[in-house]
Amino acid sequence: NWTPAQIIEDQIARVREQVGDRHVLLGLSGGVDSSVVAALLHKAIGDQLTCVFVDNGLLRKDEGNQVMETFSQHMGVRVIRSDAEDLFLGKLEGVADPEEKRKIIGNTFIDVFDEQAAKIEGVDFLAQGTIYPDVIESAASKTGKAHVIKSHHNVGGLPETMKLKLVEPLRELFKDEVRKLGVELGLPYDMVYRHPFPGPGLGVRILGEVKKEYADILREADAIFIEELHNAGWYHKTSQAFAVFLPVKSVGVVGDGRRYEWVIALRAVETIDFMTARWAHLPYELLEKVSNRIINELSGVSRVTYDVSSKPPATIEWE
Numbered sequence: 001n002w003t004p005a006q007i008i009e010d011q012i013a014r015v016r017e018q019v020g021d022r023h024v025l026l027g028l029s030g031g032v033d034s035s036v037v038a039a040l041l042h043k044a045i046g047d048q049l050t051c052v053f054v055d056n057g058l059l060r061k062d063e064g065n066q067v068m069e070t071f072s073q074h075m076g077v078r079v080i081r082s083d084a085e086d087l088f089l090g091k092l093e094g095v096a097d098p099e100e101k102r103k104i105i106g107n108t109f110i111d112v113f114d115e116q117a118a119k120i121e122g123v124d125f126l127a128q129g130t131i132y133p134d135v136i137e138s139a140a141s142k143t144g145k146a147h148v149i150k151s152h153h154n155v156g157g158l159p160e161t162m163k164l165k166l167v168e169p170l171r172e173l174f175k176d177e178v179r180k181l182g183v184e185l186g187l188p189y190d191m192v193y194r195h196p197f198p199g200p201g202l203g204v205r206i207l208g209e210v211k212k213e214y215a216d217i218l219r220e221a222d223a224i225f226i227e228e229l230h231n232a233g234w235y236h237k238t239s240q241a242f243a244v245f246l247p248v249k250s251v252g253v254v255g256d257g258r259r260y261e262w263v264i265a266l267r268a269v270e271t272i273d274f275m276t277a278r279w280a281h282l283p284y285e286l287l288e289k290v291s292n293r294i295i296n297e298l299s300g301v302s303r304v305t306y307d308v309s310s311k312p313p314a315t316i317e318w319e
């Protein structure tokens with residue numbers, strides 16, 4: 001018999017008591033969990049909160065600007081944005097292995113975050129968007145009970161390098177509860193009900209070596225796919241949908257000419273728990289529209305494919 005408003009009231013009181021007049025730092029990713037923490041803490045402690053948003057160059061189209069607009073411009077949250085695209089892409093040069101890429105992206109994130117944090121004076125607390133399933137998962141992996149397939153870097157890691165006390169107001173909540181809190185706190189519906197996006201971002205949606213050229217094409221293709229899913233009323237019928245960049249070249253024709261360009265794969269799944277998933281049976285007309293738009297609007301793409309693999313055995317991401 002809880003309501004989102006009550007939980008918010010409770011958590012605001014708890015945070016104020018824990019933090020007092022001290023300063024809190026939060027890594028804001030634009031994802032649901034850290035966004036809700038930002039909104040909640042802003043309400044609880046206002047200017048005692050500073051957020052650090054790291055743009056790693058592997059975000060979706062316009063994502064960085066949207067995060068700044070929502071939090072900095074609209075809500076008046078203090079957000080430091082670090083544009084670190086060159087740094088991330090530099091470190092990823094020549095690296096093709098998925099787990100290696102994850103490690104590099106995770107470690108570079110921590111480096112950039114630490115560097116920004118060091119500039120802020122008098123910080124005693126680190127806020128995190130840890131939710132209940134993260135707590136369970138991380139406890140299980142520590143005791144070796146769970147088979148950890150991929151190095152998710154949402155829990156742990158960060159505080160080890162910094163002697164900060166943790167503020168984790170979502171620790172007891174499930175995702176659907178977090179979303180309801182977000183809406184109650186006034187966050188945009190589209191931000192709160194957006195599909196999940198992995199920490200390593202487009203870094204694991206560009207197969208093999210990551211290059212800026214690939215990321216730029218992928219961002220556009222992905223944006224077209226997501227826009228058409230919304231237009232067709234299919235976005236919220238899928239649990240996760242995205243484009244994948246395949247670094248292989250394929251032949252196509254334009255007018256009298258021949259083109260030899262990259263391939264984009266589309267992935268859309270329906271799932272409850274993300275442990276198993278069924279590929280979404282999108283209407284052919286929708287797939288046709290997305291495919292035509294991607295090939296016509298993006299000169300670097302000559303072919304679009306649709307992924308019809310279920311999980312298991314195929315994972316949701318391609319890497």
Ligand code: XMP
Pocket residue numbers: 102149150151152153154196197198199200240274311314315316317318319
């Ligand atoms: P898979 O590909 O394992 O994905 O079927 C299951 C869910 O986890 C997300 N995912 C990640 N999230 N860091 C993250 O924060 C990662 O390295 C990572 N790998 C996969 C994936 O997007 C899906 O929602």
